[in-house]
Amino acid sequence: MRKILVAHDGSKSSDKALKKAVEIAIKFEAPLTVVSVIPELYLTEIVETDRARISNALTEETKIAMEKIRASLAGRAIEVKTVIRQGDPAEKILETAQKMKADLIIAGSHGRHGAKKFLLGSVSSRIVDHATCPVLVVK
Ligand SMILES: Nc1ncnc2c1ncn2[C@@H]1O[C@H](COP(=O)(O)OP(=O)(O)O)[C@@H](O)[C@H]1O
Ligand SMILES: [Mg+2]
Known part of the structure; x- marks a missing residue:
């Protein structure tokens, strides 16, 4: 096992996935990448200024969440x-x-x-369908 990618969206379920990912990464001495995707806003009803505001808020929230994850893993023997x-x-x-x-x-x-x-969320089910490497879905 060389490289592990864990998808994090701020949900409890993705926290569990991250926890499992950390366990596996430590065991296999594998580098871990945490990815969080800020979804595009498709709602046509919202005006541009609101769209920008929501987008900025989501970006800020995601940056903070990633910062927290990095801080929480700082002491662990893991890249x-x-x-x-x-x-x-x-x-x-x-x-x-x-x-x-x-x-x-x-x-x-x-x-x-x-x-x-x-049984599966829409994102995790699409990952399982289309990934070209093994996928671990954490319940
Ligand atoms: N925007 C995202 N960025 C990173 N990972 C995501 C994102 N959305 C979903 N995921 C990953 O997919 C998992 C399942 O989420 P998802 O399929 O979106 O379920 P739901 O349909 O219940 O929202 C999450 O726990 C997370 O690991
Ligand atoms: Mg979702």
Whole structure:
């Protein structure tokens, strides 16, 4: 196992995925990349200034979340990199995995806004469908 990519969206489920990712990364002495994707806002009803404001708030929130993750892992025997992307979450996560040649992608089963009645969230299910490396979905 060389490189691990974990997808984090600020949800409890992605916190569990991160925890598992850290355990595995330590065990395999594998470098860990944490990716968080800021989704594009497609709502046509919102005016441009609101769109910019929401987008800035999301960006700020994501930066803080990534900063917290880095700080929480600072003392651990693990090489951690955090990356923030913008766009379609599943697409950007898969693209990040391809570019870094990830050997394993780890994601939570659910995210922030999903319907729990589904076995898998929409992002994690698209990752499982399209990834070219093994995927671990953490419940
Ligand atoms: N914007 C995102 N950035 C990074 N990872 C994400 C993002 N959205 C979802 N994920 C990953 O996918 C997992 C499942 O989320 P998702 O499929 O969006 O479920 P839901 O449909 O319940 O929101 C999350 O726990 C996280 O690991
Ligand atoms: Mg989601």
